[in-house]
Amino acid sequence: MLPGDFEAEEFLVIGPSDPIIAIVGSDIILPCCVYPVMNVENMELRWFRSKFSKAVFIYQNPQEDMEEQMDQYMGRTSLDTDLHSQGEAALRIHKIQAADNGKYTCFFRKENFYEEAGLELKVAGVGSAPQVHITGPEEDGVCVVCRAAGWFPKPQVKWQDPSGGKFLAFSETQALDAEGLFSVEAALAVRDSAVGNVTCSILNPILDQEKVMAIFIPGGLCCLLLYQRKAEYLAAWRKAQLYAGFL
Incomplete structure (x- = not known):
């Protein structure tokens, strides 16, 4: 589809092509926008993982809808509504967890027309020193x-x-x-x-x-520990022999 070929209600949804890297415990923004640029304030916006019905975040009417939101994301998501007039919907996930790792889908609906785009979030954490x-x-x-x-x-x-x-x-x-x-x-x-x-x-x-x-x-040290182990085996063998003598 070429620029100028869009009907009034049609658009494309665009997300980042490269994976987004997020550090455990930090906040991360998942960017998503529509083309051509239009105000998305009155659209339905849905972020979800593997199932449409299990949402990461839903915005419609125009407000946040938590009815279908997964428990994992309750209280951990927010939307930057200041960019709606520019066709952008940036979702912020707070306090990244290991379970947030994986693929996400950004879905826009305007009346009967809808489109979506996918992106990948790679979670990383550096733990304790060995x-x-x-x-x-x-x-x-x-x-x-x-x-x-x-x-x-x-x-x-x-x-x-x-x-x-x-x-x-x-x-x-x-x-x-x-x-x-x-x-x-x-x-x-x-x-x-x-x-x-x-x-x-x-x-x-x-x-x-x-x-x-x-x-x-x-x-x-290798020789010392090996000698100690052999001494322990020898002591155990002698004990077994002594016990056998009483039978």
């Missing part, structure tokens, strides 16, 4: 554990030695808390105490921000 500590023997070395919480989306974990080389073999578990944020625990088996420092980094892939923590592996 906490790293040695937990004990692991096969022929020691186990080093890295923990962090409050990240969104699921963070990327990386272990490195002092030269920047990556440790590829480690176990990792992820969990969601009540607010939908990720906690992570990664365990690394270090079999060479000569490696010195071991670094754990947690990266947010959307913001490209990371937090890092290093721990020093003292020389000889």
Whole structure:
């Protein structure tokens, strides 16, 4: 459709083509406008997620309508009505949560004509710095554990030695808390105490921000813990043999 081809009641709805990045806990504006420019004050405006009937925000008659608004957005949305004369309807979402992440649809209706446009909101959160500590023997070395919480989306974990080389073999578990944020625990088996420092980094892939923590592996610790574990096994074996002698 070319400019000038619109009927009096027809229009296009335009939203941002690139995803909008929002930080957990902040406020964010979702822009949306009509073309050609016209006053939208007396139109029906609806923002919704996957279902038309479950609304993020509704404006009509001309006022906010909360009857169909999702509980998740109650008290957290507002509309900049000062821009209505310019064909714009900017929705503000307050105190962004992890659950706000995803796709949105902006819908305009004027009498019997309506149009809509979609956009994507990417929520991101940088959580706590990693906490790293040695937990004990692991096969022929020691186990080093890295923990962090409050990240969104699921963070990327990386272990490195002092030269920047990556440790590829480690176990990792992820969990969601009540607010939908990720906690992570990664365990690394270090079999060479000569490696010195071991670094754990947690990266947010959307913001490209990371937090890092290093721990020093003292020389000889692997051998010491391995000796302690073997001593514990030997003591347990002797106890079992002694118990068997009484049978």
